[in-house]
Amino acid sequence: MNAPPDPQDRAPAERQGFWKRFSNSLDAGRQAYVADLKEVFGRAALDAAFWDDLEATLIAADKDLAAQMDARSRDLNLEGAPAVVLVVGVNGSGKTTTIGKLAHLLRREGRRPLLAAADTYRAAAIEQLRLWGQRAQVDVIAHQPGSDPGAIAFDAVQAARARGANPVIIDTAGRLHTRTDLMEELRKVRRVLQRLDPQSPQEVLAVLDAHVGQNSAQQVKVFQEAIGLTGLAVTKMDGSARAGVVLSIEAELSVPVKLVGIGEGLDDLNRFDPGEYLDALLRMEEAT
Ligand SMILES: Nc1nc2c(ncn2[C@@H]2O[C@H](COP(=O)(O)OP(=O)(O)OP(=O)(O)O)[C@@H](O)[C@H]2O)c(=O)[nH]1
Ligand SMILES: [Mg+2]
Missing domain, CATH: 3.40.50.300 (P-loop containing nucleotide triphosphate hydrolases)
Incomplete structure (x- = not known):
């Protein structure tokens, strides 16, 4: 097998790229969802202030959520001969x-x-x-x-x-x-x-x-x-x-x-x- 590339050099940029792609891939679903919301609320309600408020509310809630999610161990256990x-x-x-x-x-x-x-x-x-x-x-x-x-x-x-x-x-x-x-x-x-x-x-x-x-x-x-x-x-x-x-x-x-x-x-x-x-x-x- 060939030696793998040095992970230290490339990992951070690639990791970022992955989550950017993840975010982009959500856009299709998200746009459909937003279109639905627009219909429900009517356009007038969806001004910038509405989105700012909504985002702030979500992020505030998200802090508790993130703490809860962070508490879990997500490492793969690869200790073994072999694992x-x-x-x-x-x-x-x-x-x-x-x-x-x-x-x-x-x-x-x-x-x-x-x-x-x-x-x-x-x-x-x-x-x-x-x-x-x-x-x-x-x-x-x-x-x-x-x-x-x-x-x-x-x-x-x-x-x-x-x-x-x-x-x-x-x-x-x-x-x-x-x-x-x-x-x-x-x-x-x-x-x-x-x-x-x-x-x-x-x-x-x-x-x-x-x-x-x-x-x-x-x-x-x-x-x-x-x-x-x-x-x-x-x-x-x-x-x-x-x-x-x-x-x-x-x-x-x-x-x-x-x-x-x-x-x-x-x-x-x-x-x-x-x-x-x-x-x-x-x-x-x-x-x-
Ligand atoms: N878009 C997308 N397709 C995926 C992803 N993961 C798997 N697929 C596709 O889903 C289909 C099934 O994937 P497989 O890996 O064969 O699933 P499996 O669980 O091994 O299937 P079985 O062995 O038949 O039970 C394939 O067409 C994959 O290319 C993914 O993250 N995104
Ligand atoms: Mg399979």
């Missing part, structure tokens, strides 16, 4: 894409992730992960379609030990939270990992699609009960009028949002930053 990040969620929520982007993000920080293709239901799923492995320049451990996800998890951890890779990021098949048999399969994967290292998996991330809104709280609860979650990755925040979903999920559940995705490109994932996020949500100027 394991198990990625779960319902069908199509964005697991595989998030894993590809996360591998890229971690490489930029100087780590050497290894991907495990434990979604063995479809050959296409394995191919999709391989493609992300190429893009992010990380290795992918895969078996034949139909093989046992636990065996792949096992092999990936052994391979990571042999190669000095860390973390192992495990892709799993999408499963409806109502399918108890498939939840049992996840528990099996976890048992295999724990036999190799009682601390493993260090992270169990549920991937949620921002468009799903409130129903995602139900999904999280079921995954939480079945296997235990350490964090959430909220995807497809780009162009979603429901970017505020993070607020309600966090208010309702005890699982912190650790990652957010705003697109299908390599750089379209970042660690969740409540301050930047609230700023972007509250930035009203462009919409008015």
Whole structure:
């Protein structure tokens, strides 16, 4: 593997770029929302003073909110030899894409992730992960379609030990939270990992699609009960009028949002930053 670029040089500018893009991607949804408000209140009420008052009120409320959100630990626990990040969620929520982007993000920080293709239901799923492995320049451990996800998890951890890779990021098949048999399969994967290292998996991330809104709280609860979650990755925040979903999920559940995705490109994932996020949500100027 090539040496990753020095993260010290590039991270701040890129981080800023990410949240700027996040803010821009909200504009479409925000403009529709503002148009609705205009209809409700009538144009006359929407002068500059109205917006200033509204913004001040929101920001005042936001200070409490930010304090609450800041109190949560959002660091990924990547301490292990190797640490394991198990990625779960319902069908199509964005697991595989998030894993590809996360591998890229971690490489930029100087780590050497290894991907495990434990979604063995479809050959296409394995191919999709391989493609992300190429893009992010990380290795992918895969078996034949139909093989046992636990065996792949096992092999990936052994391979990571042999190669000095860390973390192992495990892709799993999408499963409806109502399918108890498939939840049992996840528990099996976890048992295999724990036999190799009682601390493993260090992270169990549920991937949620921002468009799903409130129903995602139900999904999280079921995954939480079945296997235990350490964090959430909220995807497809780009162009979603429901970017505020993070607020309600966090208010309702005890699982912190650790990652957010705003697109299908390599750089379209970042660690969740409540301050930047609230700023972007509250930035009203462009919409008015
Ligand atoms: N716009 C946008 N699209 C995304 C994002 N994340 C994922 N997608 C798209 O959502 C679709 C599903 O993504 P996958 O990563 O395949 O989802 P998955 O959870 O692995 O799906 P299954 O393995 O079938 O359960 C793909 O078309 C992705 O490109 C995002 O942050 N923004
Ligand atoms: Mg997938």
